[in-house]
Every structure is written in C-alpha cells, then in structure tokens.
C-alpha cells in the first residue's frame with residue numbers, strides 16, 4: 383500500500399546536508415507531496431535563494447524515492463510563500479537542541495532592517511541559561527550564528543531566524 | 545516583461561559577482577563570510593530571475609533575442625537556459641545599472657555601493673511582491689528577506705565607518721563622491737520599465753527617488769556624512785551602454801563557459 387503519507391515517511395530519510403540531524407520534513411521545505419501512478423511529485427522551497435545545499439537535497443530526494451520504487455520522481459521548486467524558520471517542526475527544533483544547536487527563536491527579530499538591533503536572547507542548548515552572547519554573526523554555515531554561554535562557557539551554534 | 549526580468553537578473557548577477565571578489569580578501573574572517581554570503585544570496589536571486597527570463601525567452605525566442613549579437617548564444621540548440629543568458633551574452637546586451645558593475649574598490653566603496661543598491665532593491669521588491677505577474681512577485685518575496693538583511697548589514701557599516709576614525713570617515717566621503725554620479729540612473733526609467741509600469745507590473749522607478757533619498761539621508765545623518773546635492777548623472781547601463789569595467793568582469797566570469805561550452809561545475 384502506497385499513499386502520500388508513506389511518501390512523507392520516506393522523505394524523513396532525506397537529511398539536510400548541513401545539519402544532518404534534521405530531515406527535509408523537519409526543516410519545513412517540503413511544500414507538497416503527490417502520488418502519481420507509479421511515481422511521486424514533490425514540491426520543495428529553498429531556504430535561501432543561494433543555498434548551496436538545495437541541489438544536493440533535490441538529488442537525494444530523487445535517490446531515496448527511487449530506492450523505494452517510485453518512478454518517475456518529479457521535483458518542483460516554488461518560491462512563494464517564502465520559507466521561514468517558523469516552518470521548522472517542533473520535532474525538528476527538539477532534534478536541534480539535542481544535537482547542541484540552539485533552535486530558531488519563534489520571533490522574527492533579525493529579519494527587520496533596523497540598524498544596530500539588540501542581540502537576540504538565545505538560550506544555551508547545554509545548560510539552558512539565557513546568559514549568552516553572540517561571538518560571530520556566522521557559525522559553521524551561513525544559516526547559523528556562533529554564540530557562547532557565559533555560565534557553562536560552552537560555545538554553540540544558533541540556527542538564525544529567517 | 546522579458547527585458548524587465550533580464551534587467552533584474554543582470555543587476556543581481558553583476559553586483560553578486562563584484563561582491564564575490566572579496567571572498568578570501570575580506571577585512572577579517574567574519575566580514576569575509578558576510579560579504580561572500582551576500583554574494584551567494586544575490587547570485588541565487590539572479591538564478592531565479594534568469595530561469596524565468598529563459599522561459600519567457602523560449603516562448604518568443606526570435607523576437608526576444610534579436611538584440612543579442614553574440615554568435616555563441618545563437619548557436620545554442622534546444623531551449624535557452626539560465627546559463628546561456630548569464631554566460632553567452634556580450635557586455636552591450638547586459639541591462640544592469642552602471643552602479644552594479646563599477647570595480648569593488650576599497651571596503652568603503654563596496655559598503656556604500658551595497659547600501660545604495662540594497663536600499664533600492666528593498667523599495668522595489670517590497671512593491672514587486674504584489675505585482676500582477678505572479679512569478680516576479682514570488683521571486684521578489686523570496687529575495688526581500690535577504691535584501692532586508694543586506695540593508696541592515698551595509699547600513700551598519702556605513703554608520704560605523706562614517707562615525708569611525710578620521711581615516712574611515714575620509715574614505716567614506718571619497719566613496720560617496722565616486723559613486724554618487726551613478727545613483728541617478730536607478731530612478732530614471734528605461735523603456736522596459738515604462739512599459740512595465742503601463743501594464744501594471746510595477747511602479748515607475750521615479751517613485752523610489754524620494755523614499756530612497758530619505759532613507760539614505762537618515763543613515764548618513766547617523767554616520768555624520770553629508771548627502772551630496774543632486775547633480776548630473778551617468779546613465780546607459782539599462783540601454784546596454786556600459787563602462788569598460790563590465791567588459792573585464794564578463795571576460796573573467798564567462799571565460800570557462802565560452803572556452804568549454806556546457807561545462808558543468
């Protein structure tokens with residue numbers, strides 16, 4: 383038996399190459415899933431316009447679905463509505479936290495164009511303290527910032543709001 | 545619509561390419577990453593516009609590509625794609641603003657140019673999100689979030705440098721003097737912009753002059769910098785009359801595709 387919910391399950395095997403604990407479903411970039419006769423039609427949306435991971439993700443979706451016998455696999459890309467970190471699932475946020483990355487804050491503060499904003503209050507993923515400070519606007523990848531906890535002294539990545 | 549889309553794509557690609565020249569040469573590692581990421585955003589935005597331009601082009605290839613003289617472009621068999629539009633046109637077939645193609649200069653020039661262009665794009669994309677053309681609207685919506693960040697980042701630098709040391713302030717003044725003659729072109733409509741305005745796709749860029757001056761003036765005030773008086777301006781980019789700098793940029797950017805057609809990265 384093969385239904386659309388089966389395809390959603392299969393897609394959970396496709397991980398974000400930059401944050402391998404997150405599946406593309408957790409990330410919220412799968413916008414639509416359709417079962418065709420023997421194949422599947424998947425609609426995805428990019429995180430950032432120039433995100434280098436998107437091509438890899440599209441290829442992996444094809445491979446994983448082909449591995450489960452879906453053919454042909456069509457992948458459509460849509461730009462609107464634009465992806466936001468709000469689409470990350472709660473499971474996704476929990477996985478990030480467990481992995482030691484602070485999940486995006488629900489409020490979209492950094493996306494406004496005001497100059498010299500107050501730094502976002504980010505909770506330490508290790509000891510949960512709010513006494514943290516930003517060390518660099520960029521962490522291990524463009525979508526993360528590097529923070530350090532003033533209490534447990536651990537540095538950590540924060541998945542920035544977008 | 546094809547020419548408008550191509551113009552939006554060219555602006556994003558050329559400024560993105562200029563910014564990518566900083567990769568590995570930023571003033572420090574963090575800013576190196578920042579400007580490289582901005583370049584990545586811009587090239588991504590350019591790809592979205594080029595993909596749409598290519599689709600439009602394939603619907604009416606003969607009429608739309610008459611202005612393109614490059615033989616390499618016309619030798620493309622099968623449908624035109626984004627790479628053909630980016631790599632197989634000559635300088636006079638590009639429709640970007642002159643401001644985008646000027647050399648990257650020092651950090652003050654790069655910052656000031658980025659601030660000028662990002663502010664313009666912010667005004668433009670905010671409206672384009674509601675365009676009657678749904679594809680352009682979607683690209684604008686996606687790009688706007690990134691452009692908002694570019695405005696904030698470059699604006700903070702304008703203030704930091706203007707309000708910084710004597711040397712950084714002096715460099716900002718020099719950068720503004722150098723770039724100012726190229727600002728006027730942003731607000732003078734080309735034929736394709738007039739047509740787009742007439743068919744309800746977006747506003748005549750004239751409408752953005754006042755808000756742009758106000759926003760720039762507000763940032764300059766915080767930076768202790770003077771807004772120059774409106775003066776004569778250079779134009780021609782949107783008509784394909786470019787500075788020598790674009791030719792050099794394209795020679796470098798297009799080299800691989802031109803010497804190895806269809807090369808994959």
Ligand SMILES: [Zn+2]
Nearest residue numbers: 506509531534
């Ligand atoms: Zn801690």
